Amino acid sequence: MNTSTSPSGSERTAAEPAVRIGALVPLTRPGWVEGGRQLLAGLELAVHDVNEAGGVDGRPLELVVRDTAADPRRAEAAVEELAGLGVAAVAGEYHSVVARAAAGRADALGLPFLCSSAVLDALTEQPTQWVARLAPPQSRGWRTYADFLLGAGHRRIAVAAQQSVYWASGAGILRDHLAARGGSLVELDMGALTPEKVCDALDEDGATALLLLLGHPDPAVPVVEAVRRDGRLAGLTIGAPAGQPEFAEWAGLLGDDGTAIPFLRYLPERLTPLGERVERTLRERLAGAPSFVAFEGYDTITVLADVLRRTGGGADRARTAASWPRVVVEGTRGQIRFSRTPGIGVWQWAGPPVQVVDRDPADRDRFRVLHTG
Template sequence: MNGTPPVRMGAFAPLSSPGWAGAGQQLLAGMELGVRHANDSGGVGGREIELLVRDTAADPRRAARAVDELAAAGVVALAGEYHSVVARAVATRADARRVPYLCSSSVLDVLTEQPSDWVARLSPPQSRGWRVYADHLREAGHRRIAVATQDSAYWAAGTRILRDCLAPHGGDVTEVDMGTHSVASACDALAAAGVTALLLLAGHPEPALPLVSAVRGDPRLGHLLLGAPAGQPELEGWEGRPGAGIPFLRYLPEQLGPLGVRVGKELRERLRSAPSFVAFEGYDSIAVLTEALRAHGADRARVAASWPSLAVDGTRGPIRFSRTPGSTVWQWADAPVQVADRDPSAPDRFRVLRSGR
């Protein structure tokens, strides 16, 4: 715009294997649309926003190196990431480099070991969302559940949250380690465990999708409710029968407002499919950073200092940041939480089973 240099933002998303590229593409589509809208409305003080995108491939070390690279390239702020352990690496490095980072779509409660004024987050903490999910299971009559899990700080934290929520009501959690079990032996373990629900705390597409197929084809396990609190059934690869009837967490309100409806329509055209909550998180990340830059200038320290004073109309509701109990970063405390599933009679249609905040 007017020959002035652009304002640079860094963006992180898993766009290649072993990252979940489908989620990364949704996230990036939202961020790119947010930049386009910001530039169409004047950019930042007449300067265009330029998005410098880095593929994390779900690798924390690669992401940390990218923070250094983007800091050296002069970005004024960072946004994005889907995988929680990668977002933690980005947050830790961004804090060390004094570059403001808005985490879009990752939920590990502890993003930085020490309190940071440089990091804020849109997605709700895992402990809040997964408690809503545990309440849904309990009220549906599920006390004895199994989790098919892999070695990850994210899955381990989720298992602890479920145990803590179910134990006071007489519930228990049986772990089936997919690092040691084959799909067939996992089915044997589930049949012997006497559980009524199986939660998929494991990677996509392997071993989660083969396990879904095996459980549904095993007559011993026909009574099991399949669940996926990490949100897999909303995303690519779970369309149709694979994701049908599997409750999952997503971060959308019951009804989108006018901005959300308009953005959702444009995202659908861009993605050529229905946008997930991850795409809306991407868009809202850019909307928040654009407002911070317009109000406080393209200065890293002033952007970071602005978190508690920002008030932004996002696609999913008004966004404000505060220090919530147990969090080391600035948090959108009112991010919406839903338990939803794909309607088995029409798998392209989603049903909202529970809403919470």
């Protein structure tokens, strides 16, 4: 999917050339389409609001959208194309492995990239001035999740995992954090096991929690269904740190079986006044509650618009990238500032909120906050 979006407010400044921002989003399978749809909704609403407020120094913002379909090579090609089209910056992406490929290409081309949602710590192979990120690093979020498990009394934890840099990284973070606090982790290879065999392994191992390090809907949904129906595992906690239960598709596929499955999301206890207004508008546009991914999209454009206003509209890409450490922006979820975080090679928002939540068994559309970190 290749599209450009220049919302209605830009008519007032139509005589001025648009400031173009490339947007990377997964909009087709095997990408997580609902995540991409939420991310794009936030990006587009923010572009609309910026243009309604006069754009960037009187010039409208235009979003040039490219569908990554969760394909790293496709993302790299999109970054090269967008650089050739003269975009001021690239934004977005949901999948960590895809974002890593996009970040590497943006770094090589000298193109500013503000990553919205991907959490992989090693977003680039080496430190770079060109890339910044709004989502918290995986190490922070998944350690918070491990603390939640330990606080709930879990010491023996199993993960059903597919092969992926992202899943392997997450498993390593969990294992190290648990081991240092008296816990242990066993991995079940979904490349070799059926959902039924996973149930057998869990019964034999004695783990009290199973974490889904799996793609959605397959094989995550079949594994949940098998565990829920296995009487031997009635007391087992199922968890999904990557956030699969966040989206309505999860509840639609699993119904009550999809409740009481704790996952990570990046929302505060209370949104900012801006966030409350954005939430109402996004709810109308999406015909349902927006996920944290939509707020990440909105905050991405809010930050880029501020940077571009202070750097002459992005004509000088090096000047744009040099502005990451000077960002001070009120977003939907708090004040955004970038800094250098030990072990992270990109400019990082150090303050994104982290919650562990689940869907309430009494009302699957209601989320319960279980832990904050």
